[in-house]
Amino acid sequence: MPAYRPPHIPSTDITPRDIYLSRRNFLGTAAGFAALGLAGQDAMAAPLSAAPGAYKLDEKLTPLDAVTSYNNFYEFGTGKTDPKENAGDFKPTPWTVKVDGLVGKPQEFNIEDLLKYQLEERTYRMRCVEGWSMAIPWIGFPLSALLDKVEPLGSAKFVSFETVVRPEEMPGQRGLFQPLDWPYVEGLRLDEARHPLTILAVGLYGETLPNQNGAPIRLVVPWKYGFKGIKSIVRISLVEKQPETTWKNSNAREYGFFSNVNPNVDHPRWSQAHEQRIGEGGVFSTQNRPTLMFNGYEEVASLYTGMDLKANY
Numbered sequence: 001m002p003a004y005r006p007p008h009i010p011s012t013d014i015t016p017r018d019i020y021l022s023r024r025n026f027l028g029t030a031a032g033f034a035a036l037g038l039a040g041q042d043a044m045a046a047p048l049s050a051a052p053g054a055y056k057l058d059e060k061l062t063p064l065d066a067v068t069s070y071n072n073f074y075e076f077g078t079g080k081t082d083p084k085e086n087a088g089d090f091k092p093t094p095w096t097v098k099v100d101g102l103v104g105k106p107q108e109f110n111i112e113d114l115l116k117y118q119l120e121e122r123t124y125r126m127r128c129v130e131g132w133s134m135a136i137p138w139i140g141f142p143l144s145a146l147l148d149k150v151e152p153l154g155s156a157k158f159v160s161f162e163t164v165v166r167p168e169e170m171p172g173q174r175g176l177f178q179p180l181d182w183p184y185v186e187g188l189r190l191d192e193a194r195h196p197l198t199i200l201a202v203g204l205y206g207e208t209l210p211n212q213n214g215a216p217i218r219l220v221v222p223w224k225y226g227f228k229g230i231k232s233i234v235r236i237s238l239v240e241k242q243p244e245t246t247w248k249n250s251n252a253r254e255y256g257f258f259s260n261v262n263p264n265v266d267h268p269r270w271s272q273a274h275e276q277r278i279g280e281g282g283v284f285s286t287q288n289r290p291t292l293m294f295n296g297y298e299e300v301a302s303l304y305t306g307m308d309l310k311a312n313y
Helices: 017-027 029-042 066-070 084-088 111-115 143-150 246-250 299-304
Strands: 096-101 107-110 120-127 132-142 157-163 185-189 198-204 218-220 233-239 274-278 286-290
Touching: 066 132, 096 111, 096 143, 107 111, 107 143, 120 198, 132 143, 143 198, 143 233
Parallel strands: 096 233, 132 274
Antiparallel strands: 096 107, 120 132, 132 198, 157 185, 157 233, 198 218, 274 286
16 A cells, blocks of 8 residues: 655645535535536536535544545556546546345436435545545435335345446556456445445535546445445445455455454554544644544444454454
8 A cells, every 4th residue: 555645735725614614505406417527527526415414523624625636546546646637537427326136126326316315415534544534524325225225135235336447537447567456346244334324425525526536426434444435336236245345355464344443453564543634734734643443433333243343354
């Protein structure tokens, strides 16, 4: 994994929180529909409205420009700025998400259908396994709402996710030597997928997702390390056995299936006890803070009763 480097962000590029909070009152979902095609051409986001959600943080939001310019999205390159620099040719529309497997009603949903769900804004902590973190105002809807539409069978125990493969639009997927196997795949246990905290995000900071952040739809599971939040999803499958996951396949010693944020379990190459919050203490600085168990979302602890959390890193 690349070493952590704080982003270099000019102060003129930061959206102040008060301006963002006032501007979002004027955003409309219809404009989001109309501009999705444009978003695919220039990696710009479009306005998107959402109801205020119950999940908030009494913490300063990470500046918008940091959220959209300091990313891990290897399909566009392995450097932190590569996704923003290389995502301009990616087209997030037209887009469909296939939901199949052990379900009573397998379906394909286009992005316009998904944007009609009851969207809400939720501000979550995001903790990267590399030791840095952000506080992001996502827009999305509970994953459980989509699963209810397809009626999971009793034999379904896990949910598998798959990212798009488009080397003509994603330069990180080109070439003979690849950092990961494609498509990128992830998975959750069904009870994790149905937990109220788990959402499918279609926007952030009052706008549709920028390409570099996983347009047009991505997974957000705030109590897990960020690589579990698979981006640009094209398929969701209900399965009986634990699914394959990209980073576990790449290096099982360092990246497990569950990968819950746990300050008491170090990564084999660095401590997880503390984290660097991007943007805290000034535009160019980061601030060290203690990492919280389950990233501060202790309400999920009951999902893991009786499990050895160290063994299930």
